[in-house]
Amino acid sequence: MKLLVTGGAGYVGSVCAARLVEAGHEVVVLDNLSTGHADAVPEGARLVSAAIDDVIEDVLAEGYDGVLHFAAKSLVGESQQDPAKYWQGNVVTSLRLLEAMRRHRTPRLVFSSTAATYGEPEVVPIPETAPTRPTNTYGATKLAIDHAITGYAGAHGIAAVSLRYFNVAGAYGRFGERHTTETHLIPLVLQVALGTRADVKIFGDDWPTDDGTCVRDYIHVVDLADAHALALANAVAGEHRIYNLGNGFGFSVRQVVDACRAVTGHPIPAEVAPRRDGDPATLVASSDKARAELGWTPKRVDLDGIVRDAWEFTQSRREA
Numbered sequence: 001m002k003l004l005v006t007g008g009a010g011y012v013g014s015v016c017a018a019r020l021v022e023a024g025h026e027v028v029v030l031d032n033l034s035t036g037h038a039d040a041v042p043e044g045a046r047l048v049s050a051a052i053d054d055v056i057e058d059v060l061a062e063g064y065d066g067v068l069h070f071a072a073k074s075l076v077g078e079s080q081q082d083p084a085k086y087w088q089g090n091v092v093t094s095l096r097l098l099e100a101m102r103r104h105r106t107p108r109l110v111f112s113s114t115a116a117t118y119g120e121p122e123v124v125p126i127p128e129t130a131p132t133r134p135t136n137t138y139g140a141t142k143l144a145i146d147h148a149i150t151g152y153a154g155a156h157g158i159a160a161v162s163l164r165y166f167n168v169a170g171a172y173g174r175f176g177e178r179h180t181t182e183t184h185l186i187p188l189v190l191q192v193a194l195g196t197r198a199d200v201k202i203f204g205d206d207w208p209t210d211d212g213t214c215v216r217d218y219i220h221v222v223d224l225a226d227a228h229a230l231a232l233a234n235a236v237a238g239e240h241r242i243y244n245l246g247n248g249f250g251f252s253v254r255q256v257v258d259a260c261r262a263v264t265g266h267p268i269p270a271e272v273a274p275r276r277d278g279d280p281a282t283l284v285a286s287s288d289k290a291r292a293e294l295g296w297t298p299k300r301v302d303l304d305g306i307v308r309d310a311w312e313f314t315q316s317r318r319e320a
């Protein structure tokens with residue numbers, strides 16, 4: 001298939017683009033490089049370095065079999081301080097993309113949605129039928145786009161899939177997490193092992209969990225990429241299907257820090273700090289629907305293995 005990968009110079013987008021190229025697809029990456037990196041675009045993919053808003057009409061006029069839409073603003077804290085950046089950058093831009101897809105009859109869409117659409121869960125593991133009550137602007141914008149996709153799929157025959165990611169981690173060779181502003185737990189902890197950060201703060205140890213620290217569902221980025229390929233292959237014209245993607249296993253912040261210590265051999269000093277605003281105690285996905293309907297099985301579920309891949313990537317960046 002000829003595929004457009006928006007945000008394909010970013011973390012998840014670059015891993016997916018690499019896997020799609022390897023699977024034999026023709027891949028064009030559209031990325032404005034605001035947070036992505038030109039050298040993260042895999043060999044064999046063509047980079048169009050521009051904003052979706054400026055070029056999407058012309059790009060889709062070339063004729064594509066599908067779009068994988070990763071490009072987005074994705075910092076929860078920033079979304080609370082600067083909501084306009086998220087409503088404009090995520091929602092308005094995605095509406096432009098949907099309009100261009102409608103006009104040029106692009107048949108398939110796979111969208112990067114998020115667990116943040118659910119907010120504080122009532123039931124864990126979280127199924128797709130859970131109420132969607134986002135607690136931050138980031139999650140609200142992704143949910144708004146999901147609703148828009150439902151309408152476009154039904155009215156215009158697009159075969160659409162939204163994938164709601166839980167905590168993406170790990171790396172795929174030279175493709176990994178390289179954020180200028182890093183807020184995610186595993187890369188922050190690995191920075192301590194690398195020597196570029198003095199210690200890690202644990203945001204609260206009085207949560208209602210086994211060891212008092214927050215529990216999250218860490219999914220390997222390669223398992224996530226594989227789910228995108230399956231979503232693309234199984235999308236049905238006129239339908240918008242939504243799948244949660246996680247391992248189904250929760251790991252606490254302390255377990256993550258311990259795994260990083262074991263993998264890196266570094267003591268990694270950790271200090272308990274106040275709770276972070278807006279953090280739910282536990283977020284774990286039920287991925288039963290993705291398993292049943294897409295035939296997806298996460299294969300890299302071991303936390304040490306996920307951390308090891310991220311660590312190899314982190315070290316290779318230091319050497320680069």
Ligand code: UFG
Nearest residue numbers: 114115116167183184185188201202203214216253276279
């Ligand atoms: N944490 C720390 N110290 C840190 C950083 C994080 O203790 O320095 C804790 C957080 O409090 C949280 C856990 O580690 O309990 C994971 O935090 P991340 O920031 O890595 O990830 P989140 O669970 O907050 O965010 C993820 C995605 C978001 C998404 C959110 C909700 O990265 O895009 O899940 O689904 F919005």
